[in-house]
Amino acid sequence: MSGAGIRSWQAIQTEVMRRIHAREWPPGHTIPNEVDLAREFGCARATVNRALQSLADAGLLERRRKAGTRVALHPVGKATVDIPVIRQEIEERGLRYGYQLIARNIDIPPPRLGGKNAALHVTALHTADGAPYVFEDRWINTDTVPGALDQPFDRISANEWLVTTAPYTHGDIGFSAQPANATQSALLDARANAPVFVIDRTTWDGEDTVTTVTLTYAPGYRIHTIIGTGPVAF
Amino acid sequence: MSGAGIRSWQAIQTEVMRRIHAREWPPGHTIPNEVDLAREFGCARATVNRALQSLADAGLLERRRKAGTRVALHPVGKATVDIPVIRQEIEERGLRYGYQLIARNIDIPPPRLGGKNAALHVTALHTADGAPYVFEDRWINTDTVPGALDQPFDRISANEWLVTTAPYTHGDIGFSAQPANATQSALLDARANAPVFVIDRTTWDGEDTVTTVTLTYAPGYRIHTIIGTGPVAF
DNA sequence: TAGTGGTCTAGACCACCTG
DNA sequence: AGGTGGTCTAGACCACTAG
Known part of the structure; x- marks a missing residue:
């Protein structure tokens, strides 16, 4: 029964998923430890480890030292959303990208952004085949990214320039639905208060906001995105 | 210089990120191969591999056999969005969860869902501290999940029941902003055409829709979510 | 076709945690 | 205290692909 040998970590992953799927290992069940599985599959423990770790990353398994590996009770689905450069996003849809700077000045950010120091404020419109696509309203920390002061942002968007210039260590991002305000509805060819999709994002480089x-x-x-990243189907 | 030894894959990851960060390895640069890095860091190649693979997953590096490993030109940010069970999502916010079934019947799905076969149609409202939270409008493929026909869904939501009962292999998911229609605005205590956040999701089990x-x-x-998963900061 | 990453092995030691 | 996963090693072979 165990003579055949499942030798690749993808094959092991598939077999483990099959057992979960088939309810041989129901939610909450503690599965055999790595040594036993390695023996059963006829492979090295490291190979089993690779497979199980991958499934744990995907949220299908919960692993703890000493306690062992259990099938997750509530397999949390995870969707990975790419955050591309806007120009790329538009061109990948086969549309012609356009960019138009609206304003660029030094100002004090609104209090909800926490800053008392002046920062670079850039607003711009990105278009796809001439139609309004997205309105960008951005504050740049000129202490962290002093080079931004030399950029006019009239041809290259701040969005694009920052990606290749200002690395960050982490960030947070939010998605929401909001009514378009006067400025937005005018620029986006939308009715006043029309529902618009809003992404707000802040990035840091260590302790400093970027x-x-x-x-x-x-x-x-x-x-739009896909659940079940690559080979990790569950 | 190389005598010290960087032996853990996390330390190697950190060091590689530092070099990218410091522009020692600028975007597009091909970095040394695994054997050379292993020698420099005084560790095994597998350890370097683990570190670089992790960074490639995060989108910071692009790796191809024979071509080597390059620093990504456009480090695509990736945000991982968890898709929890609604009850859990509400309770984790410290709110009291409520559930109310609105309708449950067998019907022919609308053509945009591709189905000609009858399916189970369930609509329900989830509440947080008594306030409307989210309106669920769901179709369940009774060929794939026959057990759903035995479920009244009057106490346990389809959302929750399916998670622990109907595994899936993959899915796709979309986020958008839409105006609330009459039904939605009434149920959600919203004005007509108020902007609402909409998630639509379809899951499959192999070839069959779930x-x-x-x-x-x-x-x-x-x-709301975080960019720069866990130890992988970039 | 040769160089690079991808993977596997057999063994070892360590860190963490439950009982 | 002992069992389990986490990681590292040194070496090997394989798969892909750029030149």
């Missing part, structure tokens, strides 16, 4: 941006998309925008 | 659901959230809902 940039905070609010992206307001024209009506009809939809983020 | 369920398709549209979740319409009450105004003010916001998805």
